[in-house]
Amino acid sequence: MTLEPPVREALVARLTAMADDELILGHRDSEWTGHAPILEEDIALANIAQDEIGHALLWLEARRELDGSDPDALVFGRGAGDWRNVRLVELPKGDWAFTMVRQFLFDVFECELLSRLRHSRHVPLAEAAAKAAREEVFHLRHSGLWVRRLAGGTAESARRVGAAVDLAWPYLPQLLAPQPGDALLVEAGIVPSPAEVGAAAREHIATTFSELGVAPPDVPPNPGGRERHSEALVALLIDMQAVARADPAAEAW
Amino acid sequence: MAAERAGVVEDPARLEAFEARIERGEKIEPGDWMPEAYRRQLVRIISQHAHSEIVGMLPEGAWITRAPSLRRKLILIAKVQDEAGHGQYLYHAAETLGVDRGELIAALLEGRAKYSSVFNYPTLTWADVGMIGWLVDGAAIRNQLMLAQCSYGPYSRAMVRICAEETFHHKQGKEMVLTYAAGTPSQRAMAQDALERWWWPSLMMLGPHDSDSPNTPQLARWRVKTKTNDEVRQEFVDEHVPELLDAGLSVPDSDLHVDRASGHWVHGAIDWDEFWAVVRGNGPVNAERLAARRKAHEDGRWVREALAAYAARAAAATP
Amino acid sequence: MTAHSDARGDTQWPRWEVFKQDTEGSPHRAVGSVHAADAEHALLMARSVYARRPAAVSLWVAPSESVYARTAEQLQEGTVVADAPATTEPARRYLAFRKTSHRRAMTFVDFAGEVSAAGPDAAVAAARRAFPEPPALAWWVVPAAAVTASPEAEAEAWFEPAKGKTYKQQAEYGTLAAGRRRKGQTR
Numbered sequence: 001m002t003l004e005p006p007v008r009e010a011l012v013a014r015l016t017a018m019a020d021d022e023l024i025l026g027h028r029d030s031e032w033t034g035h036a037p038i039l040e041e042d043i044a045l046a047n048i049a050q051d052e053i054g055h056a057l058l059w060l061e062a063r064r065e066l067d068g069s070d071p072d073a074l075v076f077g078r079g080a081g082d083w084r085n086v087r088l089v090e091l092p093k094g095d096w097a098f099t100m101v102r103q104f105l106f107d108v109f110e111c112e113l114l115s116r117l118r119h120s121r122h123v124p125l126a127e128a129a130a131k132a133a134r135e136e137v138f139h140l141r142h143s144g145l146w147v148r149r150l151a152g153g154t155a156e157s158a159r160r161v162g163a164a165v166d167l168a169w170p171y172l173p174q175l176l177a178p179q180p181g182d183a184l185l186v187e188a189g190i191v192p193s194p195a196e197v198g199a200a201a202r203e204h205i206a207t208t209f210s211e212l213g214v215a216p217p218d219v220p221p222n223p224g225g226r227e228r229h230s231e232a233l234v235a236l237l238i239d240m241q242a243v244a245r246a247d248p249a250a251e252a253w
Numbered sequence: 254m255a256a257e258r259a260g261v262v263e264d265p266a267r268l269e270a271f272e273a274r275i276e277r278g279e280k281i282e283p284g285d286w287m288p289e290a291y292r293r294q295l296v297r298i299i300s301q302h303a304h305s306e307i308v309g310m311l312p313e314g315a316w317i318t319r320a321p322s323l324r325r326k327l328i329l330i331a332k333v334q335d336e337a338g339h340g341q342y343l344y345h346a347a348e349t350l351g352v353d354r355g356e357l358i359a360a361l362l363e364g365r366a367k368y369s370s371v372f373n374y375p376t377l378t379w380a381d382v383g384m385i386g387w388l389v390d391g392a393a394i395r396n397q398l399m400l401a402q403c404s405y406g407p408y409s410r411a412m413v414r415i416c417a418e419e420t421f422h423h424k425q426g427k428e429m430v431l432t433y434a435a436g437t438p439s440q441r442a443m444a445q446d447a448l449e450r451w452w453w454p455s456l457m458m459l460g461p462h463d464s465d466s467p468n469t470p471q472l473a474r475w476r477v478k479t480k481t482n483d484e485v486r487q488e489f490v491d492e493h494v495p496e497l498l499d500a501g502l503s504v505p506d507s508d509l510h511v512d513r514a515s516g517h518w519v520h521g522a523i524d525w526d527e528f529w530a531v532v533r534g535n536g537p538v539n540a541e542r543l544a545a546r547r548k549a550h551e552d553g554r555w556v557r558e559a560l561a562a563y564a565a566r567a568a569a570a571t572p
Numbered sequence: 573m574t575a576h577s578d579a580r581g582d583t584q585w586p587r588w589e590v591f592k593q594d595t596e597g598s599p600h601r602a603v604g605s606v607h608a609a610d611a612e613h614a615l616l617m618a619r620s621v622y623a624r625r626p627a628a629v630s631l632w633v634a635p636s637e638s639v640y641a642r643t644a645e646q647l648q649e650g651t652v653v654a655d656a657p658a659t660t661e662p663a664r665r666y667l668a669f670r671k672t673s674h675r676r677a678m679t680f681v682d683f684a685g686e687v688s689a690a691g692p693d694a695a696v697a698a699a700r701r702a703f704p705e706p707p708a709l710a711w712w713v714v715p716a717a718a719v720t721a722s723p724e725a726e727a728e729a730w731f732e733p734a735k736g737k738t739y740k741q742q743a744e745y746g747t748l749a750a751g752r753r754r755k756g757q758t759r
Contacts, residue, residue: 037552043337406680424745561583
């Protein structure tokens with residue numbers, strides 16, 4: 001499928017945004033390795049982190065096929081202002097409740113997105129989505145189990161779930177919102193309608209929260225597009241890129 | 254031959270039959286008769302091994318967020334994940350001997366349990382991650398291959414599973430160091446510096462000299478340990494020195510030489526004072542390691558309680 | 573859950589024995605255990621702990637306390653296992669697992685088949701009759717009702733992704749020797 005330049009440009013931007021979401025989320029998940037509440041969960045969350053980073057690679061490889069860009073150069077060379085992830089994933093990992101609630105919100109969205117993206121007219125994207133969708137089934141089981149158990153566990157765990165939802169909720173609209181190039185991509189049959197994905201995700205979240213007696217706060221969305229970031233991302237990137245940036249002449253790591 | 258120490262005098266006929274089983278190469282399984290000393294030694298060895306894996310997650314875990322390429326990032330998360338997994342398999346083996354995992358963990362966090370001294374050294378650069386994979390895991394593999402022959406079934410099985418996974422750790426570490434040794438001046442210097450700090454700790458990791466290891470003869474008799482510390486250390490040195498030299502690195506031991514008669518590499522004297530200081534808790538980062546584990550455990554308390562409460566409620570609700 | 577809590581109410585959760593089936597047609601094998609809060613959680617943990625590398629097509633978990641174990645030595649000596657459950661229930665299904673070799677391995681007992689019995693001792697006896705060859709070195713019997721299986725319909729999602737993580741397979745690394753390394757290895 002040959003792409004018209006505006007469509008290709010929109011797809012490059014969309015793939016970058018998807019990769020950035022996964023990479024930053026996977027990075028936050030990986031911060032728990034060695035510090036999880038119990039040994040088995042150290043192992044489980046490390047797997048999820050690898051999956052997310054693997055998805056980032058899938059999207060960046062798909063982008064490389066379009067514009068020849070190098071995944072490592074993008075990940076280790078861009079400053080905060082050039083990243084296009086949603087702010088939800090750059091928020092610090094917080095406590096276990098926050099990590100699981102954030103993961104749950106993202107997993108619900110991803111499941112709705114990927115199940116539709118598997119039918120993309122852009123074959124490399126459809127294939128990558130099929131691979132990622134498989135892993136998302138497991139992610140949603142895991143984060144869904146945790147949100148359910150913590151909401152219905154002890155008074156303290158329920159309180160922490162409430163606090164986590166309060167913190168995450170203003171950032172959810174950005175995740176579900178259309179991106180600048182989406183209209184072109186939807187028309188070309190490359191990505192599903194963001195309105196459709198967003199509505200399905202919202203319904204899934206609402207149903208789960210209602211079952212669990214979790215009431216999201218009535219608050220305005222955190223404003224701004226994907227080019228706007230918090231200081232948390234600055235600190236994250238300084239740490240993440242330090243080794244690579246210290247030796248720019250290095251050809252291999 | 255009566256068993257010693259704990260004052261337990263084992264039934265001589267039982268003991269003879271037990272030792273005959275081991276002689277025949279049979280595995281002792283949970284539920285089988287075993288001398289108290291065998292059980293006690295195994296609990297000690299297995300739990301120390303488990304603790305080492307858990308604490309061992311920390312020195313490299315700190316560098317996960319800084320891995321300088323996507324591939325290295327994935328690899329390092331997988332490696333540290335494996336270390337958690339290895340701790341898990343080992344705690345399981347200890348549990349088959351009737352000990353409770355919560356109690357083992359409490360012993361570690363309260364400073365009552367030992368773990369491998371090598372993890373009480375700091376990781377100061379990215380190259381340390383590679384050097385740990387190559388040398389520390391290289392030493393561990395030698396040890397684990399030997400322990401896979403252990404007469405106690407659950408420990409042997411844990412070792413076989415761990416050996417299968419550890420080879421990846423060793424190879425990716427070697428790949429990293431070879432890359433840096435052949436890379437930019439900065440990368441080469443980083444690799445050399447890492448070697449200088451990890452060479453002796455890796456040698457010491459294989460334990461005191463045989464002359465200072467009182468447990469070894471009995472452990473050998475019961476096929477818990479089938480090689481001595483010095484034997485394993487020699488294997489480690491013979492394997493790794495030529496490869497390090499090939500890579501253009503310089504081993505920080507001015508006495509290192511080949512013994513013409515045997516063909517073995519002979520290393521210089523180990524500074525055992527440092528080893529004992531580190532084992533006893535005075536190493537560079539002993540306190541930090543345990544503090545990190547304590548924090549993770551404390552921070553996780555409400556989580557463990559919450560799931561237990563949920564499960565209890567669900568069980569009560571089920572007819 | 574006081575049986576699994578300490579004085580401060582802390583817990584590592586109960587243990588669940590894990591059985592993994594490597595391929596269609598091979599038996600489920602005991603691979604170890606996981607600490608988890610309930611059966612569903614135990615399955616998710618079992619997949620992370622025991623199936624993060626290939627190969628697997630199915631996992632079973634059962635509470636460790638539901639497993640009744642007897643070694644050949646115990647059977648020979650007629651040793652009464654101190655905490656053996658009483659034989660008061662009507663006959664029910666038990667899954668029987670056995671170890672038949674002293675060969676070094678990473679798994680313990682293999683699934684032999686199902687028996688119907690009125691209690692765990694009877695189940696072991698029934699299993700020895702039903703599966704006499706080769707002679708077993710150890711037996712496990714577990715009430716079928718205590719076993720939870722990974723969802724068959726999701727087997728692809730649970731077990732296929734592990735195959736793609738080649739960066740954690742030692743075979744991926746081949747023979748490593750000193751020499752120049754090139755950039756661009758992103759997978």
